[in-house]
Amino acid sequence: MTLLQAAGITKSFRTxxxxxxxxxxxxxxxxxxEMVALSGPSGSGKSTLLNILGLLMEPSGGTLSFMDETVSGxxxxxxxxxxxxxxxxxxxxxxxxxxxxxxENVAFPAAAPAGxxxxxxxxxxxxxxxxxxLSDRIDFAAMRLSGGxxxxxxxxxxxxxxxxxxxxxxxxxxxxxxNSARVMALLRxxxxxxxxxxxxxxxxxDVAKHCDRQINVVDGQVE
Amino acid sequence: xxxxxxxxxxxxxxxxxxxxxxxxxxxxxVIVFVFMTALIRGLAIFLTAQTTGQIxxxxxxxxxxxxQIANASGRFAAQPxxxxxxxxxxxxQLIVGQAERLDHVVAVVPEVTGNGFxxxxxxxxxxxxxxxxxxxxxxxxPLTKSIIDGSSDLxxxxxxxxxxxxxxxxxxxxxxxxxRSDRGIERLIPVTGIFRVGLSNVDRRVVYLSIAVARPLLSxxxxxxxxxxxxDDPVLALSxxxxxxxxxxxxxxxxxxxxxxxxxxxxxxxxxxxxIQAFAMIAIMISIASALLLTSVRRRGEIGIMRSxxxxxxxxxxxxxxxxxxxxxxxxxxGSGLGYWLCLFLSERLTGPTGExxxxxxxxxxxxxxxxxxxVLGSALSAILPARAAARLDPVEAIQQ
Numbered sequence: 205m206t207l208l209q210a211a212g213i214t215k216s217f218r219t220x221x222x223x224x225x226x227x228x229x230x231x232x233x234x235x236x237x238e239m240v241a242l243s244g245p246s247g248s249g250k251s252t253l254l255n256i257l258g259l260l261m262e263p264s265g266g267t268l269s270f271m272d273e274t275v276s277g278x279x280x281x282x283x284x285x286x287x288x289x290x291x292x293x294x295x296x297x298x299x300x301x302x303x304x305x306x307x308e309n310v311a312f313p314a315a316a317p318a319g320x321x322x323x324x325x326x327x328x329x330x331x332x333x334x335x336x337x338l339s340d341r342i343d344f345a346a347m348r349l350s351g352g353x354x355x356x357x358x359x360x361x362x363x364x365x366x367x368x369x370x371x372x373x374x375x376x377x378x379x380x381x382x383n384s385a386r387v388m389a390l391l392r393x394x395x396x397x398x399x400x401x402x403x404x405x406x407x408x409x410d411v412a413k414h415c416d417r418q419i420n421v422v423d424g425q426v427e
Numbered sequence: 428x429x430x431x432x433x434x435x436x437x438x439x440x441x442x443x444x445x446x447x448x449x450x451x452x453x454x455x456x457v458i459v460f461v462f463m464t465a466l467i468r469g470l471a472i473f474l475t476a477q478t479t480g481q482i483x484x485x486x487x488x489x490x491x492x493x494x495q496i497a498n499a500s501g502r503f504a505a506q507p508x509x510x511x512x513x514x515x516x517x518x519x520q521l522i523v524g525q526a527e528r529l530d531h532v533v534a535v536v537p538e539v540t541g542n543g544f545x546x547x548x549x550x551x552x553x554x555x556x557x558x559x560x561x562x563x564x565x566x567x568x569p570l571t572k573s574i575i576d577g578s579s580d581l582x583x584x585x586x587x588x589x590x591x592x593x594x595x596x597x598x599x600x601x602x603x604x605x606x607r608s609d610r611g612i613e614r615l616i617p618v619t620g621i622f623r624v625g626l627s628n629v630d631r632r633v634v635y636l637s638i639a640v641a642r643p644l645l646s647x648x649x650x651x652x653x654x655x656x657x658x659d660d661p662v663l664a665l666s667x668x669x670x671x672x673x674x675x676x677x678x679x680x681x682x683x684x685x686x687x688x689x690x691x692x693x694x695x696x697x698x699x700x701x702x703i704q705a706f707a708m709i710a711i712m713i714s715i716a717s718a719l720l721l722t723s724v725r726r727r728g729e730i731g732i733m734r735s736x737x738x739x740x741x742x743x744x745x746x747x748x749x750x751x752x753x754x755x756x757x758x759x760x761x762g763s764g765l766g767y768w769l770c771l772f773l774s775e776r777l778t779g780p781t782g783e784x785x786x787x788x789x790x791x792x793x794x795x796x797x798x799x800x801x802x803v804l805g806s807a808l809s810a811i812l813p814a815r816a817a818a819r820l821d822p823v824e825a826i827q828q
Contacts, residue, residue, distance in 0.1 A: 260735055260823050281739060288737025299732040299826060303441035313736040320430045361736070 205272055207369060207401050208234040208257060213266035215252050226252050228424040229266065236368065237399040239392065241412035244421035251373060253421060254405045258291060258371045259283045271368070288313060292362030292400075296374035298354035300346040300361075306333060306353075307342045310360045332360035336390060352383035359390060363400070372404040376411055388414045431742050435749035438722065449718045450758045453711050457762025457802055458769060460707040461793040465770040467700035469789030471693050475661060478689055479682055481626055483536075483567050483655030484664040485671065486685075487522065488678040489514045515650030516677065525674055526656055529667055534566035534657040539638050541645040541652070543608040545588070547596045554592065554634045556608065558641020567655050570622050570635070576600045577620035581637040585619030589630035593621045606634075608644040616640070704794075708801055711758075712809035715751050719813035723747060723820075730817050731825025740818035747814035748807055755806025759799040766793055 215227040226249045234240060244250045255261040256268065259275060267276050275286060300309045308321070311329040315321045321329075333342055336356035341349060349357065355375065362370050372391070376384035392414050395402050404415060412418050420427040439446045491514070516522065519537050526535045539558035544551050561581035565571050570587065571579040577600025579587055586606070588598065598604060603617045616636070623630055642648055658664060664681035671679045683690050723730070730743055770790035777785040 255823050258735070284734070284737045284739050286737070287735065291737070293732075293735050295732075295826065299728060301729050301732070303437050312733070313738070315430050316733070316738045316742050318430070319428060320433070 205236065206233055206269070207236045207238075207271060208232075208403075209269045210253075210257060211267050211269075213253070213256060213263045213268065215249070215256060215261070216264050226424055227256070227263070230421075230424075230426050232257075232419060232426060234369070234401055234403060236401055237395070238417070239395045239402040239415045240404070241415035241418040242403055242405040242421065243407065243412055243418055246407075248421045249424040250405050250421045254371055254373055254403070257403065258293060259287050288317060289365055290368050292365070292367040292370035294355070294358050294362050294370060294372040294375045296377040298351075298358040298378075300349075300354055300357055302345070302347040305343050305345055306338060306349065306357045309346055309357055310364055313361060313364045329360070329364065332363055333357070335394075336360045352379055352386065355379060355383070355387055356390065359387065359394075363394065363398075366398075367400065369401045369403065372402060374406055375404060376406070376408060384408070384411070428745060431745035432749045434746045435753060438726070438746070439750055439753055445718070445722075446754070449714065450754055450761065452714050453754060453758035453802065453806070454762035454765065456707045456711045456714075457759050457798055458766040460704050460798045461763055461766025461795065462769060462788075463700055463703045463707075464794035464798070465766070465788045465790055465792050466786065467696055468792035468794075469774075469787045470696065472789050472792070473787035474689060474693065478686055479661035479664075481568050481624055481629065482682055482685075484658045484661050484682050485656040485668050486680045487516070487526070487654040487656070487671065487675075488652070488680070489516055490676065490678050513647065513650075515647060515652055516654065517650045519651045519654060522654065522675060522677070526654070526671065529670055531658045531660055531663050531667060532656055533659050534563065536560070536563045536566045536655045536657075537638070537651040538653050538655060539641040539645055539647050539651055541609050541641075541647075543606060543634075543644070545592065545596055545634065546605040546607055547598065550596050552592055552595050553632070554588075554606075555632045556606075556641060556645065557633055557635050558638040558645070559635065561637050564635065567657055568624060568629070570624070573622040573624045574620045575623050577618065579620050579622070579635075581619065581635060581640075583619060584637060584640050585617045587620045587622060587635040588618055589633055590621055590623035591627060591631040592634070593618070595631070606644065608646075610644070610646045612644050612646070614644060708805050711755075711802055712805045715754055715806050716809040716812055718754075719747055719750060719810050720816065722750070723813045723817040726817075727820060727825045730820050731822040734820065734822035735826060743820075744811075744814040744818040747817050748810045751806040751808075751810025751814075752803055755803040756799070758806075759802035762802075763793070763795045763799060766798075767795070 210230055210232040213227055213230040214225065216223045216225045230253055242250055242254060252261065256263045267274060269275065270286065270290065275283065301312065307326070307329050310332055311321045311325050314325045318325060330342060333339055336359055338353060338356055341353060346354065346357065376387050379387060388411055391402055394400055404411060406412055523535045523537060526532055536559055541556045543554050543556050545554050564579050564581055575590060581587060586604070593599070596604065598618050600618055600620055603615050605613060606616050607613045658667060661682065665683055668679045668681040733743060767790055770788045770793060773786055774784050774788045774790055779785050
């Protein structure tokens with residue numbers, strides 16, 4: 205089974221009277237358990253591609269399949285359900301919910317559809333926080349955590365619903381070298397242990413080195 | 428849904444100053460609503476009580492006697508009022524029984540009424556004679572508590588007269604006075620008591636006496652001229668009058684039909700109050716909608732991140748609707764409580780020289796259930812616009828900002 209397959213993906217944005225073609229027919233396949241780096245210079249269309257593969261943005265053309273099912277043309281409700289059950293996201297800036305604790309942030313993706321934080325959800329959130337070495341910060345408000353700690357909470361949140369695919373957009377972009385290395389080691393460990401597929405958008409060659417393979421996007425096309 | 432409620436609560440408690448100000452503003456509008464409702468209803472109660480406290484709530488009188496005169500072709504040519512017979516209710520005992528069986532009827536008072544004069548020396552004063560059973564002296568007007576000289580006991584065969592009439596004729600309790608009825612019958616009768624009810628036409632004109640004394644004076648040995656009914660709730664007079672009309676062929680009039688100006692004034696006042704209440708409600712809805720719209724803009728990033736990990740648009744919308752409902756519920760409870768306290772304070776503290784309230788506020792009539800329901804519903808409705816705006820946010824745009 206192929207986890208994610210993109211075929212002929214195009215994306216254009218309208219600026220005034222002009223259409224700007226950002227993606228020019230991208231073909232890409234992700235297999236289960238892979239850890240893939242998505243690299244390329246700024247403005248190459250890397251983030252746009254990541255948003256389309258993450259079902260956050262609709263492509264202008266081409267088809268997208270997830271777990272051998274076509275997801276192109278699904279409703280927002282269906283896409284939201286797929287993202288919730290099968291996807292995890294880690295962003296450059298952690299984007300935690302500042303008014304919630306570390307545990308509540310991690311539990312949120314499971315608690316919202318379930319209608320609350322059940323004991324099972326709480327236990328899994330605690331386990332994930334322990335796994336990212338934050339068991340002593342469970343009840344800390346998100347805004348009281350350091351940058352590295354926040355990013356690790358974001359990683360734990362991405363894993364909450366046991367996703368098949370985690371998309372990470374510059375996950376170490378806002379961290380110092382030590383925290384970057386720690387986060388990448390953590391992602392690799394999760395990839396090995398859970399067979400979770402990672403697609404990591406990055407500029408950093410050191411990050412790309414942690415991955416199984418690298419996809420280069422240049423001028424809206426995969427090299 | 429429950430988790431959306433928890434998120435909404437957390438958002439409100441996270442920014443306590445903003446939430447406090449918003450709740451304070453809405454509570455202020457609720458206080459205005461409660462105060463105006465209590466004042467308008469209190470005024471209506473006061474005016475109605477002032478009016479109905481001194482009059483019969485339903486009156487029963489004989490129908491006008493009409494003589495129908497036909498012409499040669501058999502068609503009715505004229506319907507003149509007959510003056511050949513006295514207007515009276517002959518079977519009044521039966522009617523008393525029927526009326527007393529109706530719900531809300533407190534008292535049924537048969538009366539023998541007529542006009543006459545009180546004569547003392549060269550002074551003559553026109554009077555309205557009210558012959559009633561001495562045991563029912565307080566049934567329609569609370570006369571005993573209005574007595575300023577003598578007593579209200581009619582069983583001794585004396586007269587109970589108004590204070591202004593007594594002043595005009597220089598009368599006091601115990602002094603006999605000549606009573607001349609409109610039937611030309613005269614009798615010297617002592618004044619038993621003098622009352623002052625505060626209504627000039629009653630204090631100057633009405634003379635109470637025992638029905639047994641009134642009958643020979645007004646040449647009415649058996650029947651009664653009218654019957655007055657008192658109810659436990661004056662508002663029900665129209666429906667009681669309707670029931671009586673179905674049961675007996677007599678002229679039956681509720682007090683509202685004789686006081687149409689008061690009814691019109693109360694209805695106009697009620698409409699004015701409704702306008703004020705509507706404006707208070709609009710102010711509540713605008714303040715909640717604008718505050719939540721600002722919140723939805725401020726929390727764009729968070730909404731975007733929630734949407735990215737698959738939280739539905741409906742969940743995001745519920746978070747904002749719940750915020751509106753919580754604000755409405757808390758503010759309406761606080762506003763209702765403070766509004767009640769304000770009404771109570773004003774009704775107890777703002778009093779005239781004799782201790783009566785200066786403002787006729789009815790603190791228990793503040794429309795509390797209504798204002799709480801309307802505020803919660805209005806708050807939920809006003810949250811729909813910001814909720815829709817938040818739910819439609821593009822997650823990619825929101826995260827990038």
